[in-house]
Amino acid sequence: MNSEGANANDRRDRETGTLGKLVSLLDVVALADGPMRFTDILSLSDQPRGTLHRQLSHLVEEGLLEVDRDGRYLIGLRLLTLASRSWARNEFRAIAEPHLHRLQEVTGETVHLGVLRGVEVIYLDKVEGRQSVRMYSQIGNASPAYCTGVGKAALSSLDDAELAARIAGLEFRAYTEHTLGDASALLSNISEIRARGYAFDLEEHESGICCVAAPICSDDRHMLAGVSVTGPAYRVTSQKLQAWAPLAVAAADSIMMDMRNRMGPKR
Known part of the structure; x- marks a missing residue:
């Protein structure tokens, strides 16, 4: 040289x-x-x-x-x-936005969109419910995937080898008395999520906050995400979470279909 x-x-x-x-x-x-x-x-x-x-x-x-x-x-x-313009131009967020609003309209509760990054979930969008509840989640914030509905839903899309690699050595902090305590508990929970197609957060990250979430993934699994319906535990009963589960799954499926149509290979 x-x-x-x-x-x-x-x-x-x-x-x-x-x-x-x-x-x-x-x-x-x-x-x-x-x-x-x-x-x-x-x-x-x-x-x-x-x-x-x-x-x-x-x-x-x-x-x-x-x-x-x-x-x-x-x-x-x-x-x-700059951050605001970045979010506004994010194609995935733009694709998901109408589906998030429809999900919020039929449930009346707050809807989140998050994407998996390592062992954290980054919130890309949030549509507030009719009765706004103060919670940690904000656009751009990161939360541990192992104790959030969106995070666990996204983790469920990983294959066993990749899932094990990501959580190896992960420190499980007890945010509440309901937080999963170790890798074994998480893997068991992920198996249940895969079987039924959706995840729950039952006051695992924030006391008094519950949600149901469905996984979103690109065809090549390069992008893993999730959509959730969240509300306060005193109002969001287990029956409501179960009733909203197919709605969250339908929203996730619709987002994935639009992703294939708009972000797939151009011919």
Whole structure:
């Protein structure tokens, strides 16, 4: 390789490293429960104080982060705008959207669309029920797949080998007294989900919140997702969950059919 090519590679390596560090900082702030002070970010960063200050200043200048009146960092409007446009242009989300609204209309409860990423489910869309209930799920949030209806439904589409590989070494945190405690319990639950075609979350991730969910997958199994109907346990009885199960399955099937028609090979 000539010197010009070597210099170009070195420059790309430096730029990639810098970009990676900036993205990591965005992750730290975006995933925090609230605005973060500089010292909080410093404690989670491997950057020297001066370097970290410069990087945060660059992100603020670009509108990716903001600083509130107390000097704390939070996500900037520019990043929120980019995220909003990304969600709006997501083809899978666009395909699913009318089916989500129909499911919400017939059940009256909140409907979620989530996609599996590793051992987590990322919420792509949410249609609030007629009586909105405060819950953790928000578009863009990630939740453990093993204790959420959408996550377990998506996991059920994996073959046995891939499922075992993904949950190997997984730490099972007890979010509630109903959370599945280990891999054996999860595998048993997945077997039941495969047999009946839908999953339940019976206060496993959030106390007082229940749901029924159906799996969605592309023909090549490259994308695994799920759709759910969710509501408060005091209102959503087991009878209601059972009654909504075929509705969730029908919505998932309709989404998959539209995926084949609109995202399949073009001739």
